Amino acid sequence: MSAVLVALRLARRNAWRSRGRSALIMVMIGLPVLVITAMLTLAATMSVSPREGLVAELGAADALLMQAPEGTVLRQEPNGTSWSGGGEGATVPRRAAAEVGALLGPGSRLIPFDAGVLQLGSERVEALRTDLRDPLTKGMRTLSEGRLPAAAREVAVTSAFGLRPGDLLRPSGAAPLTVVGVVEHPNRPSLRQVVGPDLPLASVNEFWSPRENGTGWLADTAEPVSWTRVSALNSAGLYVTSRAMMTDPRSRARDSGFDVQSTVGIGTMVIMVVLVTVLLAGPAFAVGLRRRRRELAEIAAQGGSAAHLRTIVVADGLLLGGAATFVATVLGIGAGTLGAPIMARWGGQVGPPEVPWPPVLAVAALGLLTGIVAALVPAVQAARQNSAAVLAGRTPAVADRPGWPLAGAALVLAGLGATVVARRQPGSVWVLASAVLVLLGLVVLTPWLVRCTGRLAGRLRLPLRMSVRDAVRHRSRTASAVAAVMAVTATVVAVGIGTYSEYMDQRNAYTSARPTGMLAIWAGNIGDPAWSRLRAEAARQLPGVPLAAGYQVKDAKGHRYALRYTVRWNGTRTRRTAAVGDQTLLRLLQGRHDPQAAAALASGKAVVFDPAALRDGKLALRASSTSGPARKLDVPAVLATPADEHQGGALLPRALVEQAGFATAERQLYAMYRPSANSTLARDLAKVTPRVTVASEEGYRNMPDPAPGLWRWLGGALVLVVGGTLAATRLAAADMRPERATMVAIGAPPRMSRAVVAGQALYISGLGALVGLLAGTVTGLALTRPMTTRGAGDPATIAIPWPFLVAVVIGLPVLASAAALITRARLPLARRLL
Incomplete structure (x- = not known):
């Protein structure tokens, strides 16, 4: 043991004497440890567990209950949640608060809590319709400036908006909202959200998600809402999130088991880090060995054994590797902890500072091992050197194996x-x-x-x-x-x-169903008068730009349908929606006049731009709807050349669609027009009807x-x-x-x-x-x-x-x-x- 202490003392003196080389070795060994430790700490801090996010989701309430769309079959269990069925969330009637309170038992108190989106021109932002002054919402959002909204048309916004109290928000189709306060989300500083007791939430046509859209209530209950009461609430169409469920050990995520690929990947990364670090630090240790050859030869001449010489050189790796690992671990933990709030402001979430000690200590041990391994080859060389030749000033020859x-x-x-x-x-x-x-x-x-x-x-x-x-x-x-x-x-x-x-x-x-540079204006489920106003406004906003009409497909009951087909493009299965239009739209999709394609469209055939989609002159379509039964159609089709290389899609004539038993109504406009970066076209059209979508095809330049x-x-x-x-x-x-x-x-x-x-x-x-x-x-x-x-x-x-x-x-x-x-x-x- 005394030999080891002497070796460490010699290593300390040698490291201090050659400070530049020692710093180089420490940087080479410590840099991977610092980076990996910082990433582990950053990931752990930015990962918010259900318990850590409980206050942001529930405030001081005992439970949050969100109403599922009508017809949805809900089933919540400790190991997961599933739901199926249901129609569009916008058509679901709101359940009475008294009925929900009766399900929770006597002594329960409920306040409204609706989640959705607010349409601000062409932008949709998250919105909560609830009263932040109520004690049940304490801690859900923290007031940083101004006051909490109290009256109608008053709202609070998160700081990511960059607004101040007194500014106005102008939702589409509704009166302006006055910002009276700025609030912060406890875990998501980059969140753009509007909160108020009376918000004009926009209708959501996407699939229902209990954490993103729907009507609900925050509840203060006399007894905790445990898993034994969830089944009854699910049967009533209520999705439940309660404090008792979150703190139940059964709600914790189960281990997914042994993952071979992940284990192999981690092992490969460890080997590569150790290999590169050892190879880089090895010459630096060899520099020290060359400078200390005479010192080591003198120790051998005075009775030092080969084991003593190996111990002295390995002590260099132990000392420098240990010091580098300690400094890098401390700096990595600090960088990860301090960097998490900064990274969260760019996107993501952040929780309380957390250090995943098992992997961090494993990385530190890896760094220490790297320092020792890097010094092993010089240590073996030191033990084998010819002391007489070194003391005589001769360079020993290297023998090959x-x-x-x-x-x-x-x-x-x-x-x-x-x-x-x-x-x-x-x-x-x-x-x-x-x-x-x-x-x-x-x-x-x-x-x-x-x-x-x-x-x-x-x-x-x-x-x-x-x-x-x-x-x-x-x-x-x-x-x-x-x-x-x-x-x-x-x-x-x-x-x-x-x-x-x-x-x-x-x-x-x-791939795209439209050529690069095409502007598309789509309207939702609106009537003919609203469409006429929208079309007139589009023509006024785009003077001199030819507009081609597209048509919406409905069945006899008024249910909207989409006519889709699936094709393989560059090895990927791609689902496309066929457009319905006339020869004007065909000319835009092809970028020129094609007499053969125009004649086929006029004769009642589909014009297809995907060669793989045609089978024996037929195009297989699936007519699907969110509220009606699906149908399969095989329509005659011809192949044509699109305007762009990466363009696909298909165009159906109105007569062909109507022969299949559907009705068509003009609800789309297309034009070869590229809006400028500061264009207000989408905002101006949204003033006519909020159910309008404006899209511009930019091409593959959107790829990173x-x-x-x-x-x-x-x-x-x-x-x-x-x-x-x-x-x-x-x-x-x-x-x-x-x-x-x-x-x-x-x-x-x-x-x-x-x-x-x-x-x-x-x-x-x-x-x-x-x-x-x-x-x-x-x-x-x-x-x-x-x-x-x-x-x-x-x-x-x-x-x-x-x-x-x-x-x-x-x-x-x-x-x-x-x-x-x-x-x-x-x-x-x-x-x-x-």
Whole structure:
């Protein structure tokens, strides 16, 4: 035990003596720990459990009861909730509060609590219709400015609106609302919500959701509303959320069981983090070993055993790894805790500060283990060094192990075979796990690759020749740096190819039933007079713009129907709604006049733009409605060419639809017109009727560009590659000090010495980048299949981001070499042994 304490004391003194190198090692070990700890803490803090969100949902009430649409079958259980059936929520009559109070028992008190949306021009925002002054709503929303609404037409808004007391809100089809207060949601600072006792909530045509829309009540009950009373309330059409249910242990989420893919993914990530960190920190530990060779040789000469020397070097990793892990863990917890409220203001939710100690401590242990593992190879080298040769000032020769290249080749072949099998599996985690085998095999092969490439040194100019020969002579130091660069480059190249291929696949998968630049105006269930006013207003707002009419489909009972068909587009099953119109709309959809398509439409045939949707000259349609029975239709159709490459869809003539037993009514307008960014068209049309939707087709430009993400990956690779290369170059400069001193003594200019050092950086980063390119390309091509395919018959999309790869494979070595040129070249004369 005393030997360990002495080793730690020596490690502390050595770390303080070489503060720059110690800081570099701590950054390399601590940075992954800091990032992962911050992400874990951030995720835990931003995850709000049902108990943590109880006040925001219930306030001080005992229960919240939301009325389900008429005909809905509700069934709530501790392990989940299900409901089925029901019609449109807007047509459901409100249940009387007295009836609900009778179900809850004597002594119950209820206040209205309605959730929905408020139509503000073309924007829909969340809204609550309740009285925030009532004690039952205490804590549900916190007043930060002004006062709580008390009278009709008074509202409070959340701070995300940016409004102040005294401002006005103008809902569509209703009188203006006066903002009298600003409130905060306890867990969602980015929420845009309006709260008031008398809000004109807009009708919601979407599926009913008990937490998003519907009428209900907050209840103060004499007895807790437990699970034993839920069945009776569900039978009455009431969805229940109660304090007693939330605090019941049975309501906690059940463990989903062992997930093989998640476990493999976590294991792969851990191996990659440890591998890259060890390879990057290894040269820095080797620098310390080179500087301490004489000290260790003196300890061995005075009776120190090989175990003592190993303990001394491993103590460096234990001390620096432990210090880096401790500092990184503290900083990561602080960053995650402080960053959660900031991230929540951009979107999401935030709860009380929470640290997931088991995974955080596991990450800390991983960081400590990384420091120890990074020091193991230098420790073994220290135990095997020739003390006599070191004390005499001679550099010990490095002996190769003949079995290592065979082992590395076996690992690479096994990894390639596993990659071929993994690319056929769902999910990309298996490909990444197979890539780890390839990388481990290449790491083992790196010393052999360094020795083989060293045979080309004789054909190089003097500075590069000296650099390459020195790198080959010190293969243990060079191989670690080359392997680190290789691992980082392979990871970045694989991610780049996979991400860019996925982007191109999504871009190619983009499809629309309308050409780019088309404006669509759709009306809901309104009468003919309201439609006439809306059409006139649209023509006034768009002077000189030709408008093509589209038609709404209804059955004899007035139920609205949608005529849809399903087609596979770029491997994805896509459901389209067929439009109903005449030749004017056909000309807009095709971007030109097509005599054959126009003749087919006039003869009563459908015009289809999806070749895969046609079967024997027929188009299979499904007529579906939210309130009527579904029907299947097979209509005659012809194929035509659309205006855009990514456009699909179908156009049906009115006569064909009416022959199928449906009625048509003009309720849609189409035009080739692109509104400006500050256009008020949607707001102006909503003044005529709130049941209007305005949409403009913008094309695939809405797809997110992967370039920012790829360049961020390049930035991370730049830090790792340049940092690891400079650490190895610094070691090389220290090892080559006698040679460089001799060069200075015989009159070599300083630029020659700098060129030798830069040659080391170019060799290390260039060889690592080249091998990493090969490994990353194999993995990236394998990733394209699980990332871009959606079925057995869907081919993979392969896209290569050439500028990104050039920047990684060529730009990074050039930058590393340029950074190495800054190395100080002037050295004093050194004593040489003859």
